[in-house]
Amino acid sequence: MIELSELLLLSAVLFVLGVVGFIIRRNILIMFMSVELMLNSAGLVLVAFSNKLGTMDPQVFAVFVIALAAAEAAVGLAIIVALFRGRESVNIDEMRLLKW
Amino acid sequence: MPVQVLFYLFACVSVIAAFLTITRKNPVISAVWLVVCLFCVAGIYLLLGAYFVAAVQVIVYAGAVLMLFLFVIMMLNLRTGIVGQMRNLGIKLLGVLIALLVFVQLRLAFKGVSLLTGPELSADFGQAASLGKLLFSEYVYPLEVIAVLLLVAVVGALVLTGKESA
Structure with missing residues (x-):
């Protein structure tokens, strides 16, 4: 049997790795992957509690989180492509103006 | 107990893969390590009996979303000079500090959760x-x-x- 505390520790570690990646990287693509890591760790918490409570409702929300991540990835990557067309760069430090 | 051993294996590999995702310079290699991490989390879903969510994780997340990432990375055709440099050391230290704060906060939030032992799962659980x-x-x-x-x-x-x- 997998302990609940171990699952929560694992998801906290994955979430924190996502936070670190989001802060220390300049490449907008890798910042985006860090967001995916954080969403993934949230899904892990949902499924862990689904198992420990014996109810399937959290799994429904885990599926919703995955669908949300897919929608977010489509729009986010479209924004990255549009930004890259204008700037020829994926460095977040060069994007400091709302309008240019 | 094999379930426990598999869980530790998946957990270690997913943490290592997540670490490599955020530290590699080349975004293509980062994306591949992210796929490894997502696969390991799908394995943990299987161990927890969430079979359908594990399948969706592999098909939608590791399959579709990460392929979208790889396509965009290849479409942007990044030259080697502009492939992501790290921020300077101060920002890195600040990032690790903020992350530690978030980690402590998460642990405190989870501390209130009583240790659930897990009831018997019904036969169609996770199907x-x-x-x-x-x-x-x-x-x-x-x-x-x-x-x-x-x-x-x-x-x-x-x-x-x-x-x-x-």
Whole structure:
């Protein structure tokens, strides 16, 4: 049997790795992957509690989180492509103006 | 106990893969390590009996979303000079500090959770059929909202990358 505390520790570690990646990287693509890591760790918490409570409702929300991540990835990557067309760069430090 | 051993294996590999995802310079290699991490989390879902969610994780997340990432990375055709440098040391230290704070906060939040032992799971726990029944009865309105959200995302992506906005 997998302990609940171990699952929560694992998801906290994955979430924190996502936070670190989001802060220390300049490449907008890798910042985006860090967001995916954080969403993934949230899904892990949902499924862990689904198992420990014996109810399937959290799994429904885990599926919703995955669908949300897919929608977010489509729009986010479209924004990255549009930004890259204008700037020829994926460095977040060069994007400091709302309008240019 | 094999379940425990498998869990530790998946947990270690997923943490290492997540670490490599955020430290590699080349975004293609980062994306591949992210796929490894997502596969390991799908393995943990299987160990927890969430079979359908594990399948969705592999098909949608590791399959579709990460392929989208790889396609965009290849389409952008990044030159070696502009492939992501790290921020300077001060920002790195600040990032690790903020992350530690978040970690402590998460641990404190989880501390209040009593140690659930886990009840006996029903025979159809985590199966596609029982999840589908739940999705189309109790959660049918959220499901419709998610469907509209996906449509909006598709239209938004088309508008953003369409010829006029270029």
